[in-house]
Amino acid sequence: MFGLPEKTELNKQLPKKAIYTKFSMNNAQKEKFDADISRIVIINEISPSTVNIAAGKDVSSFYVLLLSLKRTDYDTRTIELITKLIPQKMLLVLEYKTRSYVSTWLLVF
Template sequence: MFDLPKSTEIRKPVHKKLIYSKFATELSGDKKERFDADISRIIIINEISEISVNIKAAEKVSSIFVAQVELKTKDYNDRNIILISKLFGQNLLIVLHYEEQYQLAIYETKLLKSEWNNEEDFSLKLNGLDMGTVWDNFVMQVSGISVEIGNTLVEQISLESEKEKLRKQIDDLERKARKETQSKKKFELFQQIKKYKNRLEEA
């Protein structure tokens, strides 16, 4: 799948009972029902390691697993996908599947996702001299983030999150400004918009 080597292919179902027992607190009350409403089944489909692809392990990343998550709805809750990503204490790339479409998700300080697409439109490249750089490249492939010179991947993710927050604040303020009838308040909103746009340009 997604051009990953045949040598990495495995097929290990993950029973939801395992998730319910490990995350009993996080899935208390109706959260367990909501998890079940989102997730149909989970299967580990690839294990990328020194043995399967002849790329040496890194200090923090010895292997990367790929899990396919069959969804009952496209409008799933991110919290449920984050729980799955933390289940094994391993680096996990998640392939979300709903009807004929796929979406990739990966957790690196936050949940990062690709756009929904057809299977043939995805291609994952095993780039890197060790498993750590392979993981970093997966994060960039899934998220579309490019690391600027002088930044680490984690720093770049934080920067992109800040930009995303600023864009949302600008959109919200512009909406308010369009509805505002009092000229003084409208002017104050435009000043705030200008300040956020300047911060976005500097980021």
């Protein structure tokens, strides 16, 4: 997707149902989450084992996470919830239809 080395590619979809279950989301949280997010995919893992870089002092690796949105007026709290529920360093890529952008305001390190 971003021209990153093939070795970094994961393309692992995270089922929303598994997220609901793992994090014991109530019905209101599920509905809000489902209204905003179509799918979640870990598209890349950037680490010393996947690219020729040394681990940093504070960050040794991170995921590139693709969030496919159902609407442009999504609730930012839904995105924030994802960053709290998934205990990994990640770079978020928000996608709506054919447009994608890196969520620089939520670069989670």
